[in-house]
Amino acid sequence: MKIIKRAERVEAVEYSLYFESIEFRGGGFSFPCSKDGVVGELAPAGQANYEMCLKDNGKTYENMGVESNSWSYMEPAEGRCDCGSTVVLSHDETECSKCKRLYNIFGQELRRLSPEEEAYERANDYAYSSEELY
Numbered sequence: 525m526k527i528i529k530r531a532e533r534v535e536a537v538e539y540s541l542y543f544e545s546i547e548f549r550g551g552g553f554s555f556p557c558s559k560d561g562v563v564g565e566l567a568p569a570g571q572a573n574y575e576m577c578l579k580d581n582g583k584t585y586e587n588m589g590v591e592s593n594s595w596s597y598m599e600p601a602e603g604r605c606d607c608g609s610t611v612v613l614s615h616d617e618t619e620c621s622k623c624k625r626l627y628n629i630f631g632q633e634l635r636r637l638s639p640e641e642e643a644y645e646r647a648n649d650y651a652y653s654s655e656e657l658y
């Protein structure tokens with residue numbers, strides 16, 4: 525297998541404009557927006573709430589400004605199988621959907637177990653998960 529795309533960490537961020545209830549601090553409304561606080565198109569109920577917050581700003585709800593929420597995640601590597609198919613290496617024992625070759629998360633081809641080895645593995649898995657060992 526040839527790795528055609530390396531695994532990479534992806535950083536993501538979302539912004540929301542937050543209006544906090546003056547009477548019930550900690551509660552309120554937030555609306556998805558741009559980094560600069562520009563709220564885009566909302567569903568009708570969301571739009572009605574947004575307009576209410578703008579109208580009531582400082583009375584019932586207070587505009588607390590833009591809040592950001594960021595996170596990151598791993599985008600899995602992709603490899604070109606010997607058969608020409610692209611395989612997303614998201615977990616160990618990933619099977620090529622076309623030729624059924626098995627690969628680990630690094631793109632190394634794995635040998636398939638014989639039926640006897642499969643049975644042995646299953647018995648071992650059972651033994652290790654069983655409380656009889658403890």
Ligand SMILES: [Zn+2]
Binds near residue numbers: 608609621624
């Ligand atoms: Zn393949």
